[in-house]
Amino acid sequence: MVGKEKLVMIYFLINIVVVNFAWAEEDEVINPSELEMFVDELPDMPRIKGFNFAHDSPVPTNLTIGMYQKLWKFHRDLPATPVFAYGTTKENATVPGPTIEALHGIHTHIKWINYLPSKHILPWDPTIPTATPHKRKGIPTVVHLHGGVDEPQSDGHSGAWFTARFKDRGPSWTRKTYNYHNLQHPGTLWYHDHAMGLTRVNLLAGLVGAYVIRQPSLERPLGLPYDEEFDRPLVVFDRSFNKDGSIYMDPKGNNPTIHPQWQPEYFGDAIVVNGKAWPYMTVRRRRYRFRIINASNARFFNFSIDNGLKFVHVGSDSTYIEKPVTTSSFVLAPSEIADVVVDFSKSKSKSAILTNSAAYPYPSGDQVNAANSKVMKFIIKSEHEADSSTIPKKLIKYPPPSLSAMGALTRHIALYEYTSPIDEPTHLYINGLSYEAPATETPKVGTTEIWNVINLTEDNHPLHIHLGLFVVLDQTELVDVDKFKECMSKYNDAIKCGVHKYAVGRKTEVPAHEKGWKNVFKMMPGHITKIHVRFSYIHSNESYPFDATAEPGYVYHCHILDHEDNAMMRPLKFTH
Numbered sequence: 001m002v003g004k005e006k007l008v009m010i011y012f013l014i015n016i017v018v019v020n021f022a023w024a025e026e027d028e029v030i031n032p033s034e035l036e037m038f039v040d041e042l043p044d045m046p047r048i049k050g051f052n053f054a055h056d057s058p059v060p061t062n063l064t065i066g067m068y069q070k071l072w073k074f075h076r077d078l079p080a081t082p083v084f085a086y087g088t089t090k091e092n093a094t095v096p097g098p099t100i101e102a103l104h105g106i107h108t109h110i111k112w113i114n115y116l117p118s119k120h121i122l123p124w125d126p127t128i129p130t131a132t133p134h135k136r137k138g139i140p141t142v143v144h145l146h147g148g149v150d151e152p153q154s155d156g157h158s159g160a161w162f163t164a165r166f167k168d169r170g171p172s173w174t175r176k177t178y179n180y181h182n183l184q185h186p187g188t189l190w191y192h193d194h195a196m197g198l199t200r201v202n203l204l205a206g207l208v209g210a211y212v213i214r215q216p217s218l219e220r221p222l223g224l225p226y227d228e229e230f231d232r233p234l235v236v237f238d239r240s241f242n243k244d245g246s247i248y249m250d251p252k253g254n255n256p257t258i259h260p261q262w263q264p265e266y267f268g269d270a271i272v273v274n275g276k277a278w279p280y281m282t283v284r285r286r287r288y289r290f291r292i293i294n295a296s297n298a299r300f301f302n303f304s305i306d307n308g309l310k311f312v313h314v315g316s317d318s319t320y321i322e323k324p325v326t327t328s329s330f331v332l333a334p335s336e337i338a339d340v341v342v343d344f345s346k347s348k349s350k351s352a353i354l355t356n357s358a359a360y361p362y363p364s365g366d367q368v369n370a371a372n373s374k375v376m377k378f379i380i381k382s383e384h385e386a387d388s389s390t391i392p393k394k395l396i397k398y399p400p401p402s403l404s405a406m407g408a409l410t411r412h413i414a415l416y417e418y419t420s421p422i423d424e425p426t427h428l429y430i431n432g433l434s435y436e437a438p439a440t441e442t443p444k445v446g447t448t449e450i451w452n453v454i455n456l457t458e459d460n461h462p463l464h465i466h467l468g469l470f471v472v473l474d475q476t477e478l479v480d481v482d483k484f485k486e487c488m489s490k491y492n493d494a495i496k497c498g499v500h501k502y503a504v505g506r507k508t509e510v511p512a513h514e515k516g517w518k519n520v521f522k523m524m525p526g527h528i529t530k531i532h533v534r535f536s537y538i539h540s541n542e543s544y545p546f547d548a549t550a551e552p553g554y555v556y557h558c559h560i561l562d563h564e565d566n567a568m569m570r571p572l573k574f575t576h
């Protein structure tokens with residue numbers, strides 16, 4: 001994909017040939033160096049219990065969470081920003097939304113209600129496959145619980161969107177109240193908007209939040225930091241702002257004659273954690289657990305801590321890993337989740353900065369600059385204190401993919417990018433198929449499959465599969481890639497093109513902290529990544545307590561939101 005310079009040049013050319021008034025808008029964008037870092041305290045988003053108590057026992061609860069347009073202060077010196085926010089009331093709505101704390105085995109029912117106005121705060125491109133309400137009035141929304149193992153009717157299918165107070169409903173809309181079973185393994189999930197063609201703008205506007213499934217009987221004995229004060233979700237994303245505080249999004253597409261607004265990737269200059277740009281957090285000299293959720297549209301992060309403190313990974317995406325893995329840096333793709341413990345008692349200094357060094361687009365785009373290379377600051381109290389938390393030698397072991405599954409159904413999933421005569425991306429497809437083309441991935445519920453994901457583009461695409469979890473078996477470089485690509489663009493058939501003759505290059509080791517069960521993985525450019533996908537629980541052999549074959553089914557997609565919207569997404573329909 002193109003770097004920023006090239007985009008700027010194309011922007012310049014477009015400005016010459018197309019009548020427009022975007023110059024002024026460009027001038028309005030805030031230079032991030034004008035914003036002082038580390039002046040806002042890191043918020044802990046409001047926590048909402050996803051269960052009730054009756055006679056001292058937890059029982060299911062019914063929550064109502066709305067989506068509201070309101071103003072949000074991202075930074076002390078930035079005027080308040082119009083955002084879309086989730087909350088139990090408009091006053092209580094936040095960006096990110098409240099953290100929902102569910103209990104394993106106890107259902108959480110949530111009625112998601114759209115209270116948004118009729119006009120979007122960000123550009124909306126009608127030329128990509130998108131939800132279209134009656135007379136184009138109202139903002140389509142639908143909530144997906146990322147990492148959730150739930151029935152199709154509660155999965156937030158892209159076509160199950162609805163506008164304010166359910167006035168308009170998408171073709172696959174079925175119900176107002178979603179039922180989250182919470183029967184899966186404990187871990188960190190997140191909820192976010194998933195409306196067809198609007199995911200990137202609805203998330204940019206603020207529709208994201210954390211969701212944690214806890215299983216105290218299993219997790220308490222591990223001894224990890226577990227109480228609210230020391231177990232903190234960090235929802236990280238990047239945004240650019242206009243001088244009036246509003247969110248900046250380029251109003252012009254990279255291929256404006258084809259898509260007036262759509263851009264292949266959104267990058268912002270300010271790094272925002274829990275709704276504050278470059279916040280600070282005062283910590284005690286002890287262990288903290290951070291559940292870091294990357295809610296960026298397209299920015300990858302390579303995190304490290306500048307005073308040498310290390311991360312001890314205990315989970316990734318929605319699951320625990322088998323053993324803790326210590327690293328001094330790690331890369332997080334959009335929508336990936338790292339679950340790490342940081343021990344501030346080991347700090348030799350009184351403060352430390354969480355930094356980012358990932359090029360954008362990742363891995364071969366622009367280098368980070370002064371603004372986006374910093375994430376947040378920790379101010380470490382000087383008093384030493386007793387810390388009753390520990391990091392156990394062993395965490396939780398889930399059975400690995402079983403050998404018998406190796407004889408399982410094998411699919412080839414090829415990722416394509418298409419460009420215009422000016423060599424600018426116009427759209428991206430999986431297997432050369434549009435989203436509307438009939439489902440080709442129709443696994444049997446309860447089975448496991450091998451998916452060979454072939455990246456025929458220059459980008460690293462974080463692939464996300466709804467319902468299923470997967471283990472990455474290996475990633476192999478493709479040799480003689482141009483020849484293979486030529487064949488694929490002709491036949492779109494990996495077997496016919498003899499993929500195995502090309503899949504003989506260098507193998508790249510899967511990082512230790514990513515060897516467990518995942519729901520997103522970074523598909524390296526020019527590689528074939530073999531994953532083992534399981535369409536059943538990973539912690540038990542029980543079958544799903546719902547009918548996964550029901551309409552409207554599920555989807556799988558690239559989690560770079562700008563790609564997903566245009567339209568690196570395919571239906572996933574289960575069969576018996």
Ligand SMILES: *[C@@H]1O[C@H](CO)[C@@H](O)[C@H](O)[C@H]1NC(C)=O
Pocket residue numbers: 061062109177
């Ligand atoms: C919660 O909602 C479900 C489904 O809408 C309903 O069946 C149940 O009775 C409700 N429970 C309570 C406590 O309101």
Ligand SMILES: *[C@@H]1O[C@H](CO)[C@@H](O)[C@H](O)[C@H]1NC(C)=O
Pocket residue numbers: 046088089092
């Ligand atoms: C809003 O949040 C405050 C503080 O968390 C809480 O006390 C209050 O009950 C909430 N209001 C509503 C209507 O949920």
Ligand SMILES: *[C@@H]1O[C@H](CO)[C@@H](O)[C@H](O)[C@H]1NC(C)=O
Pocket residue numbers: 302303304329330331357358
């Ligand atoms: C991430 O950053 C660290 C430290 O800045 C560097 O050593 C490492 O190579 C980077 N990793 C990747 C995959 O870019």
Ligand SMILES: *[C@@H]1O[C@H](CO)[C@@H](O)[C@H](O)[C@H]1NC(C)=O
Pocket residue numbers: 236294295296297298299300301302331332333334335336362462559560561
């Ligand atoms: C977050 O995820 C987006 C895409 O899903 C990715 O582009 C970005 O690099 C990730 N950022 C971090 C900090 O992990």
Ligand SMILES: *[C@@H]1O[C@H](CO)[C@@H](O)[C@H](O)[C@H]1NC(C)=O
Pocket residue numbers: 399402537538539540541
């Ligand atoms: C499911 O059953 C298989 C075969 O009996 C066994 O190998 C596997 O460990 C079981 N999986 C779980 C999660 O219990």
Ligand SMILES: CC(=O)N[C@H]1CO[C@H](CO)[C@@H](O)[C@@H]1O
Pocket residue numbers: 364455456457458459478481482484485524525526527
């Ligand atoms: C198979 C294929 O086309 N791979 C591409 C993946 O990305 C690299 C760039 O990182 C390209 O050079 C390859 O052509």
Ligand SMILES: [Cu+2]
Pocket residue numbers: 459460461462558559560563564568
């Ligand atoms: Cu992608």
